[in-house]
Amino acid sequence: MRVSYYPGCSLESTARDYDESLRAVFDVLGIELRELEDWNCCGASSAHITDDFLSMALPMRNLEIAEKENNDLLIPCMACFNRLKSAEKAAIGEIKTDVKTSYKGKIKIKHILDFLSEDGNLALIERFVKKPLTGLKIVSYYGCLYARPPEITDVTDYEDPRSMDKLINILGAESRPWSFKTDCCGGNLALTRIDIVKRLGNNLFDMAVEAGADCIAVACPLCHANLDTRQKEISDEYGKGYYLPVFYITELIGLSMGHSDVEKWLRRHLVDPMGLLRSVGLM
Template identity: 45%
Template structure:
């Protein structure tokens, strides 16, 4: 019998956060993908996508900074797999702009000294795991269901917006992360904050706005009965952990979705990933025998 997930190969774009602040996300992504049969070849010499600072300053700069990575992946003849939703939307935006703007594409080709055809796509790992690996396959690999763990799936902005660029789920009421967590055996709580912004892009420059938005989200998730939030974004993760106020014991832990997949699949290193969090989830996990 052939492997159902054979042939999933991507150029992996970690993005800057996954090299430092979100190292545990990178480690969990690599371990989980290896277990699920997704082959990730890291894009050699990848560079920053430019993030919000790029497109807030200059459209040309934003498109070519992100586009540089698209050219590298095209050289590998692979679609890109990306973990950070902010990188995801910047790379997809550059691809979209390059497809419709010949002049921009020619300028990028000239900087990179290779012709760029805008043929390969950029996918988010949540999309790849839900739709290419498939939740049925994921379910078959679960050895330690996350029974009793009450979770709020938090999508934030760039996994679902703008819908003309990132259309793998509904922009107002997405479901794939909820369904994935349900597949892992967790108790997923329905709540209305799943696509609200946490203010992550202003976390360092306008702290009071970020703190206000984080407090609202945490309150909403708590009211829905969640004991923790789950994200696929390193900026949301850092912001939700750093901008929560109150006593350490009252704070809501925040998981990367790949960490929870790792726990459910029985990957031993999962404990080390969780040890990097600013809000420790170990008490919560222990209370559910996990």
């Protein structure tokens, strides 16, 4: 199987652990990732805040490149996914834009959660689970950009998405139900309105603890950054003492596969997950 891959800027910098774990998992599964040649930034979040034309022109160029490859296009970042889906809707006339494009909408644009949770791929992943994640109690955190607005994302279960929950369950962990799976973490306010990010993060941590979780799974570099890098700061400010390691879903899949690079990925996290993993016999 061959798919096109748009990594986006974060996965080449602050979210290298996401990119490396994703590539490693796909390699084990025997799925060929073809990174788009000469891809560019999608404009999230600076362009779509400041320039309507660039907010469509930047992601549209990537779609034009992808369509020439004629494969499904996989996107790991929620913000990138949302921007490229917006460009797709503009290209087919559902959103007004002044951007001219050759893109015809002939390829499918998928977030990796949707791709990995397809029935055939779930079964494929399950075949490679060597070390079930028994003992981990995980809440799936999708964030606000994966499913909404549904007229852009085409996600049907936008109030209660289940793709990541399905993946967690086949890995042998327990997916804990909670009502904050699509709430906002503050996203791109991480540098401009830290007060909002802290407040939203505290709400998410409180609800994860209330749900009985001992860790959080994400599939977005912005969500990971806000929940991992700010967790100690939020704990100190609110006097809570949170210890909730934040994993990319691809890291959890790699862990269940017994991949040799897992520790390298996890060493980049600020909330060290090793104590939790040792406590349940996974390290």
